[in-house]
Amino acid sequence: MDLLDWHHGRLSSRRLAVLVRHLPHDSALLKELHGEAAEWSLTDHLLANVVDQLAEANWMFATVNRDEDSEPLEYPAPVPRPGSELATAEKQTGVPAAEELALFFL
Structure with a gap:
């Protein structure tokens, strides 16, 4: 064609x-x-949701079962999705990707 x-x-x-x-x-x-x-794909989005839910469940379990005098645990960051604010914020940090650095030094 x-x-x-x-x-x-x-x-x-x-x-x-x-x-x-x-x-x-x-x-x-x-x-x-x-x-x-x-x-x-839809599968990728569903897997990212599963990872986020598992991280949140583990965080809840660890928070409930931690020592009362210890510092609170940090809430888990979600997996960045395309187009999300988190994904675009990571791209705007000004840090070049590994591929860009490799091309620069060649």
Whole structure:
């Protein structure tokens, strides 16, 4: 399949629209349009929720069973999701990613 087929009339506009509409979630077009959110499937979101709930349950158990004189435990941070304020705040810290550092020093 070539985009030139559409230009030459061998591929209809309707067929091209159907093909674009049904691209896989990890396609370059969807990554460009939706960013990191395109890489997260429903399963990934559900697993992140499970991790958050388990961390919260462990925190509750440890808080209830700790010594009364000890300092309170820090509440667990949620797993950053694409588009969340926590994820964007981490990106805005100004700290370059490991890949960027590797490219800089090469």
